[in-house]
Amino acid sequence: MSTSHTHRPALTLDDVRSVSPALASYTQKTILDDLWKRTELSPRDRSIVTISALIARNQTVGMPYYINLALDSGVSPGEVSGAITHLAFYSGWSNAFAAVEIARDIFAERGILFDRLPAALPDLLPLDEEGESRRAAAVHASFGDISPGVVHYTAEILFKNLWLRPDLAPRDRSLVTVSALVAMGQVAQITYHLGRAMDNGLTREHASEALTQLAFHCGWPCVFSAMPVVKEVFASRRG
Amino acid sequence: MSTSHTHRPALTLDDVRSVSPALASYTQKTILDDLWKRTELSPRDRSIVTISALIARNQTVGMPYYINLALDSGVSPGEVSGAITHLAFYSGWSNAFAAVEIARDIFAERGILFDRLPAALPDLLPLDEEGESRRAAAVHASFGDISPGVVHYTAEILFKNLWLRPDLAPRDRSLVTVSALVAMGQVAQITYHLGRAMDNGLTREHASEALTQLAFHCGWPCVFSAMPVVKEVFASRRG
Amino acid sequence: MSTSHTHRPALTLDDVRSVSPALASYTQKTILDDLWKRTELSPRDRSIVTISALIARNQTVGMPYYINLALDSGVSPGEVSGAITHLAFYSGWSNAFAAVEIARDIFAERGILFDRLPAALPDLLPLDEEGESRRAAAVHASFGDISPGVVHYTAEILFKNLWLRPDLAPRDRSLVTVSALVAMGQVAQITYHLGRAMDNGLTREHASEALTQLAFHCGWPCVFSAMPVVKEVFASRRG
Numbered sequence: 090m091s092t093s094h095t096h097r098p099a100l101t102l103d104d105v106r107s108v109s110p111a112l113a114s115y116t117q118k119t120i121l122d123d124l125w126k127r128t129e130l131s132p133r134d135r136s137i138v139t140i141s142a143l144i145a146r147n148q149t150v151g152m153p154y155y156i157n158l159a160l161d162s163g164v165s166p167g168e169v170s171g172a173i174t175h176l177a178f179y180s181g182w183s184n185a186f187a188a189v190e191i192a193r194d195i196f197a198e199r200g201i202l203f204d205r206l207p208a209a210l211p212d213l214l215p216l217d218e219e220g221e222s223r224r225a226a227a228v229h230a231s232f233g234d235i236s237p238g239v240v241h242y243t244a245e246i247l248f249k250n251l252w253l254r255p256d257l258a259p260r261d262r263s264l265v266t267v268s269a270l271v272a273m274g275q276v277a278q279i280t281y282h283l284g285r286a287m288d289n290g291l292t293r294e295h296a297s298e299a300l301t302q303l304a305f306h307c308g309w310p311c312v313f314s315a316m317p318v319v320k321e322v323f324a325s326r327r328g
Numbered sequence: 329m330s331t332s333h334t335h336r337p338a339l340t341l342d343d344v345r346s347v348s349p350a351l352a353s354y355t356q357k358t359i360l361d362d363l364w365k366r367t368e369l370s371p372r373d374r375s376i377v378t379i380s381a382l383i384a385r386n387q388t389v390g391m392p393y394y395i396n397l398a399l400d401s402g403v404s405p406g407e408v409s410g411a412i413t414h415l416a417f418y419s420g421w422s423n424a425f426a427a428v429e430i431a432r433d434i435f436a437e438r439g440i441l442f443d444r445l446p447a448a449l450p451d452l453l454p455l456d457e458e459g460e461s462r463r464a465a466a467v468h469a470s471f472g473d474i475s476p477g478v479v480h481y482t483a484e485i486l487f488k489n490l491w492l493r494p495d496l497a498p499r500d501r502s503l504v505t506v507s508a509l510v511a512m513g514q515v516a517q518i519t520y521h522l523g524r525a526m527d528n529g530l531t532r533e534h535a536s537e538a539l540t541q542l543a544f545h546c547g548w549p550c551v552f553s554a555m556p557v558v559k560e561v562f563a564s565r566r567g
Numbered sequence: 568m569s570t571s572h573t574h575r576p577a578l579t580l581d582d583v584r585s586v587s588p589a590l591a592s593y594t595q596k597t598i599l600d601d602l603w604k605r606t607e608l609s610p611r612d613r614s615i616v617t618i619s620a621l622i623a624r625n626q627t628v629g630m631p632y633y634i635n636l637a638l639d640s641g642v643s644p645g646e647v648s649g650a651i652t653h654l655a656f657y658s659g660w661s662n663a664f665a666a667v668e669i670a671r672d673i674f675a676e677r678g679i680l681f682d683r684l685p686a687a688l689p690d691l692l693p694l695d696e697e698g699e700s701r702r703a704a705a706v707h708a709s710f711g712d713i714s715p716g717v718v719h720y721t722a723e724i725l726f727k728n729l730w731l732r733p734d735l736a737p738r739d740r741s742l743v744t745v746s747a748l749v750a751m752g753q754v755a756q757i758t759y760h761l762g763r764a765m766d767n768g769l770t771r772e773h774a775s776e777a778l779t780q781l782a783f784h785c786g787w788p789c790v791f792s793a794m795p796v797v798k799e800v801f802a803s804r805r806g
Contacts, residue, residue, distance in 0.1 A: 100425050107442070108431045111493065112413045112424060114448035119485055120421070129477065145786075147626060148386060148422035150429065174590045181786040182598070183626035185590060186578055190628065192586045203585070209592035235798045238607065238779030239790055246597055247787065254589065274513060274752060275788035301477030308384075308420040309486065310514035312478055320474045339664055346681070347670045350732065351652045351663060353687035358724055359660070368716065387625060387661035389668065513752060540716030547623075547659040548725065549753035551717055559713045 129298035133163040138268045138302045144188045145180040145269035152191045166201045171256030207256035214253040260290040271315045272307040279318045368537035372402040377507045377541045383427045384419040384508035391430045405440045410495030446495035453492040499529040510554045511546040518557045607776035611641040616746045616780045622666045623658040623747035630669045644679045649734030650743050685734035692731040738768040749793045750785040757796045
């Protein structure tokens with residue numbers, strides 16, 4: 090079993106109280122006893138939203154607690170593994186590696202071994218050929234001669250491979266993506282990915298409550314900057 | 329007394345010099361001997377701006393030095409505590425917890441105990457009922473059916489509670505908020521909060537010099553992206 | 568020799584595999600065996616792009632590997648030192664200091680001493696007086712009374728000093744800057760700096776492939792948010 094690289098005892102509410110009794114109180118009353126108990130989104134989905142936000146923002150301090158909570162809330166080790174892999178592409182390789190450092194120790198402590206992890210080269214989900222052709226044509230028309238390399242990997246590695254991996258259901262993969270976009274302030278990319286998320290089965294109610302979850306974990310400004318775009322996407326799908 | 333989680337000796341100027349003599353020289357001559365001595369903003373206010381930026385950007389490496397400097401420059405422990413609490417909401421819970429890890433050790437070293445910290449549930453400042461009604465109505469009209477949860481907590485926890493806590497004067501609470509928005513590149517949220525800051529008594533001269541302070545601590549691009557919005561806010565209040 | 572502040576063994580591909588066999592496979596096949604071998608950009612330039620992105624995003628977990636790789640790929644210690652110094656101004660002082668912590672240990676291990684580092688006060692490259700006058704006049708007209716401090720340091724410290732330091736060739740200094748802007752999502756600043764980069768000799772092909780490199784190291788959203796602006800800059804220089 091590997092030794093820990095990051096060995097830091099988790100922060101306790103008493104630690105928080107020793108700097109800010111108010112912050113400890115908000116954590117208990119507003120987050121733990123209220124936010125997480127709202128029925129608009131399951132604890133499993135809140136966990137997916139939260140760990141996606143933490144990984145996308147490279148916030149290692151909260152990861153031990155929230156990755157453990159995810160595993161206790163019905164997120165499988167394979168889904169944690171899949172979310173980390175997905176976020177390598179959507180928030181940068183180092184963000185994923187920083188999460189690996191922490192998840193590795195958690196997996197070791199819980200006896201989660203190789204046989205419970207998604208295969209490197211699994212059978213892929215079927216490709217929506219027509220949808221992918223449309224997507225690829227649009228990106229090629231816009232950026233084909235701006236960065237051929239980006240356009241190449243976007244098709245071959247992301248949409249014909251990563252997005253077809255079965256370790257995350259498409260709806261959950263989209264939830265990971267949209268959560269990361271809001272968390273990183275990447276507002277311009279929300280339109281496409283929230284639409285895709287809803288095509289993949291994410292309900293408007295779940296998307297709406299994911300924003301509530303993200304407000305606490307990424308801060309109010311991220312969510313207020315995202316809401317106008319979310320509003321447009323919701324409106325465009327109503328008619 | 330709690331033991332340190334983060335025990336890293338602070339970086340010295342000699343450490344910096346061993347990688348970049350130029351960076352050590354800029355640090356001494358441009359930041360310590362020049363920027364911090366400009367009279368357009370007090371060392372106390374520069375400290376508030378700087379620790380807000382560091383917490384908002386999760387830059388733990390500079391926090392031990394600048395939290396100590398804040399405490400030596402007239403920022404009270406209660407104000408440090410209040411700023412961390414405020415930034416949990418404005419930059420995300422994990423950012424605040426990462427700052428707690430560091431402030432806890434500093435408070436312990438300085439013998440700052442519970443009795444000098446703001447109460448979890450203090451008497452709140454009076455609410456400007458009319459202003460809050462206007463704010464709440466505007467947000468409800470825009471986003472009431474996009475994310476009811478966000479709209480709920482924005483009113484009940486942020487504007488009817490957090491903003492009324494007496495641990496930070498409203499002008500200072502606004503300075504923390506605006507500094508964090510610039511530092512995070514959350515340009516779209518500056519219009520509202522800089523206006524509110526000036527309503528709360530932040531002068532144009534102080535806001536202007538806060539940008540100078542932020543240029544060094546968040547990088548030039550953050551400040552150049554913020555300046556067009558700051559310019560609009562200044563212009564809109566001139567007439 | 569100084570002792571390490573950050574002593575963490577570098578993450579191995581086996582560590583990655585213990586959390587995500589897929590991520591380990593992508594790292595080997597897509598990044599190491601494919602991306603880094605593309606001939607559109609040299610390993611030296613890929614290293615400059617990558618360490619700039621890591622420093623700008625404060626991603627210390629990848630720095631030991633990539634700073635060492637840079638030094639093995641033809642980036643000189645003086646150029647690493649120069650990039651860190653430059654990024655203090657373009658991504659914030661603490662980002663540079665976090666990189667110093669790591670580079671210091673690498674320089675010590677490699678026996679890179681003071682005599683191989685750029686001088687604090689070198690002879691500066693000649694100033695393009697006319698170009699700088701135009702730049703300064705434009706910034707002064709826009710922001711001279713919004714933040715006189717920012718405008719002052721932008722001229723005196725950045726463009727009449729930092730940009731004229733000989734430790735980085737102007738083309739490489741621009742590559743560092745543009746990489747950081749894409750990595751930080753500072754899209755509004757790309758127009759000026761990509762134009763300047765191309766004036767400084769960065770080819771369209773190199774800029775294009777830098778985006779491919781950045782996609783993996785900062786995540787797809789950063790690059791897709793940058794591409795429309797890059798497209799405009801390319802178009803404006805075509806006629």
